[in-house]
Each structure stands twice: as structure tokens, then as C-alpha cells.
Amino acid sequence: MSSDKHAHPAREDLAARVLDQTGVDVARCYQCGKCSAGCPLAAEMDFPPSQVMHLLQLAGMGPEYADMALRSHTVWLCLTCEICFCRCPMELDIPAVMDALRHESLRRKMVNPRARSILAFHRAFLDSVRTTGRLFEMGQVVDYKLRSGHFLQDLLQAPWMFLVGKLHLLPERVRDRRALKRIFAGARKAGEARP
């Protein structure tokens, strides 16, 4: 029976997917906890990095483990500061695992509701880049406010930024914006085509 459990599709799915996308075999993690000790945001996370690795190792025991990892606040709180990867005695690229989990969490529509503002910011950022080829800071912040509902945040920052010349009212644009649009479309298509 135990071999059946280990062959659970959730494990096939998630640990194998992580391995395929990042080259990281989560089974090699021996839970020393150095990643969690060094992580600047471990205290804010529902599962510190070492526990996320553990959830991936347990994914074969039942779908709830993979779900916990994918629904975690952790994957969105990870700053990619790379300190965990730097200190891991097994040299496991944990930030790359976090990237893969974020992509999977989005794909399966399992994003943690507490990560709403973080995701809203990323989406507003990419929208700006898709439209102009570069980040238009003011446009992005307006877009972020609309997406996140944080309308009043930083309202007083804008006039100051404008006064010291840090805020532009018009975007800088890439000349070949069509090429940028094709890159975004191509990347999206490739993402959707992945099994």
C-alpha cells in the first residue's frame, strides 16, 4: 500500500514538475533549517522555506500537502534575496523552487488571498511593460491602486516625487513596441502549451 501512496498523482505532479522546471530534487533536502534561519521574512510566512521543502517531499502522501504549498502565503512573500540558496548545504536553488510554485499556484488558481496586493503590483508592473516596453512608474501605481483598492496609499508621496523631478507624467517608450507585444504573446502561448 505504501508504494501506492508514494505514487500519488499530486506528488508526481508537483515534485516532478519542480524538478523538471528547476532541476531541484526536493528529496535531497535534509531539513537542516538553515534556509529558514536566514530568511528575512520567515517570521511573516505561514510555512518557512524548509517547511515548504518538506511539504513538497510529503506531496506523495496525499494531495493536501501539495495544496498547502501552493496555497501558502510563503511563495508570494519570498523576496528572492537568494540567502537560502547561498547557505544551503545541498546547494538547492530554493528561490527557483519558489518561482516554480508561484507559476503553478497561478496556473491552478490557488493564490493565497493574503498575497493579493503583491500579485496586483506584479500584474500592474507587467501591464506597464507590455504597453510601453518600459516601466512607467506613475501609470503603474495608478493601475496598482485600481487593482488592489489601496487608493489612498502614498498619496502624499506623488507631489514630493514630482517636485524633486522623480515622477514623470508621460511614459518613456520603446520604439519597437510591436516586438515587445509579440514577446509577451509568445511567452503566454508557451506557458499555456505546457502540460
Next chain:
Amino acid sequence: MKTGFYPGCSMKGSAREYSESLLAVARQLGRELPEVPDWNCCGATAAHNLDRDLALALPARILAAAERQGMEEVLVPCAACYSRLSVTRHELLEDEERRRRISGLIEADYRGSARVMNIVEWLEAVPDLEARVRAPFARKVACYYGCLLVRPAGIVKFDRPEDPQLLDRVMRKLGAEPVDWAFKTECCGAGFSVSRTDLVAELSGRILEDAVSRGAEAVIVACPMCHLNLDMRRPNIEKRAGKKFTIPVIYVTQAVGLAMGLTPKALGLQRHKVPVKFARSAAAPEAK
């Protein structure tokens, strides 16, 4: 050696003084820094968090454009852009199938011939930096590298990943006294500046706290995100910490410029939230 310049989006907006001070220093050194033609955003955190191919394609388009211009190296002063460009070059040179796929996406054959260089490397390579110092930067400084200048070590292959030294060495050449401190490469909260300002205030506050407790008179940075969080987010930091921090945050290029005798204005120091009170005296007598 033809060196191109990739400013990135921040340096055209919220970090424009980083660009102003770099170009002022380059002029003084007689170095040309042509921009990578028609460059686009590197995608930053947003792209690699949301879309794997996009996170590689956006930087690849930039590097391919630099290659087409015959640029052998690209100076990328923003540590976040530097990281994305370095990681992309590494991943595409490592995997031929991936290189071909991403080349298809950007409609250009990316070869990987242009090396990616950060600002500290560029300054370190100035042969006679000490001889150009007119007004020694005689201050105690906390050299803050942040995360992405030095990590992942296997990819950027630059300095030590946790106790780096090269920025300290540049500052010493200017006459500064770098302090020994614990937060050289701790994260400031980076891209959460807008979406989770509370976390940025906490992390950045710890960095300032340590710098001040070691007697530093300025924090020296080489990244627009670090500057934004430590300088512009100062009111948030102070509110969270329940105390005032008056320590200014200075781009390494501004420190070099001041030491060379350039005026604070030419280096964009007036654009900071936290005033650099000693700038005038440090840059005397040239500063008017």
C-alpha cells in the same frame, strides 16, 4: 573594449540621480557610455514571479541588442537589473535548447557575447581613482551591497556572497572609513516597496539601526531599490521603529563624484528625501 550602458527604468525615474551621478563621473573620467539601443524593461521581480519565459526573453532582448552594436560588456548599475541580465545570460548559455527557444521569442539570435558588469566592478577597474580625489570623502560609511549584487554567487561570480569587500575598497580609495557591520547583504524588502510597505519598513529599519549603531555617517548603496527603500521610505521606517534616523543614503557614484569635486547638484543630491548635510563640506572647495 566597447562598453554599453543599460540604465533600466528606475534610473530614468525614481532613481534619476543615480544615472545623473554616473554620467557626471563618466564624463570626468573621459569614458563614453552609450545606451543599449531601444532597450526595454528587464521584467524585474514581476516577470520572474509570474512567467518563466518572459523573465528570460525580456533581458535576452536587451543583451541581443547590445551584441548587435558590438558591445563586449554592458554596465548595469541597477543591482536588480544586473541580477536579471546575469541570470538570463547564465541560463541561456547553459542550455542550448532554451537559448534557441528564447531567441525565437525575441526574433534575434542571442549569442551571449556581451558580458554583464555591475557598477562596483566598473569603478574598481578605474586605474587611477585615488589620484582623482580632490576632496576626500572622509566619513565613516556603511557599505550596503544588498542581495542581488553578490547573489547567487555561482552566477554573478562577484565578490563574497555574505561579507563582500569590493565596495568597501572603492570607498577607501575615496578616503572613507568603511565600518564593519552585520547587514551588508541583508534584504531591504526590494520590490515590496509599494505592495507591502510595512515589511519594507521593518527590514529597512533593521539595516539603518545597525548602520547607525556602528557609527556610520552614511549608507552607501549601489541599487535603486535599496535607495528607494532606505531613503524615500524613511517616514515609514521611522513610524514603524518609533524613532528618527537622520543617516543619509548615498549612491556610490554620488560619493565618487563628491570626492572628485563635483557639485552636489551635478550629482542630484537635492533629490533625496533625507538631506546629505555634509555634502557641501565634503566636496569643498569646488562645491559652490
